[in-house]
Amino acid sequence: MMAQPSDHSRHALTPAEATAVRDAVAEAVLGTPAGLRADLEGDPDAYLRLVSASRTAAEETSRLLRESISGARAAGHSWDTLGRLLGVSRQAAQQRFSSTTVTATGRPGGPGQPSRKVIGPVTAFDEMALLADEGRRGWHVVDYGTMSHVLESSDRQWEHRRLLWSPGSAARLHLEADGWHLVRDTTFPWGYYTRQLDLPAEPV
Structure with missing residues (x-):
């Protein structure tokens, strides 16, 4: 054998x-x-x-x-x-x-400020489904770390996408032309994108 x-x-x-x-x-x-x-x-x-x-x-x-x-x-x-x-x-x-887990920078949401929270642990295989659910409730990614995402609240729904990182790729340029915003400039292996929808956030 x-x-x-x-x-x-x-x-x-x-x-x-x-x-x-x-x-x-x-x-x-x-x-x-x-x-x-x-x-x-x-x-x-x-x-x-x-x-x-x-x-x-x-x-x-x-x-x-x-x-x-x-x-x-x-x-x-x-x-x-x-x-x-x-x-x-x-x-x-x-x-x-080992990297330090990202934090929500201590903002429960004061006057005029959106709330932030951290979701995790997440994996490469479940994070997009979780972000889709959070996006419908008005949360969108503003930062991320190992197995976690920092989300910020709003009164609108959000979409999330991720692409394998390639700074000059046609797919990235197409996303940005279509209104998607890259969460962070330096990222590997995934680039995470958000886009606000013209729909009110669903209630929790």
Whole structure:
């Protein structure tokens, strides 16, 4: 009987996929700053621009790793599984990557201010149905964290959508042209969108 593959071997990239990702990052660092690749042939200052581009790439890949781990947690994966995939212990993975749950910024709703609340825990598989229900009652997302959303109240109904994150995608541009608003500028792997409807909020 063949042994079952470990979590790491089942979910890790193949060597070819890992090489392709690394190559794409290196190409972005060398190819995005205007003229950098050519300037490295003879301009010492180009190497400082290379450092700056590499630092930006490192910051962004670090952010993507952190947010992809939050996404995996929202999809129901344990710290033990994530630790094995990252090559560290469960405790080390949780200590390094656990994020603070978002709060409702302490607003029960004063004079002239909408109320806020946090819903959670939610997962990648039930959050949109929950947001649809909340939207009919006049609540819409204004922020989110791992397995939670911050909602703000209004007297109108709201719609919610999510798209896999791609800053210049045609789908994103189409949504924004159709009146949808992105909740947060930097988000991964999902971008969350809201749109107010011309319908009164349903009673609770």
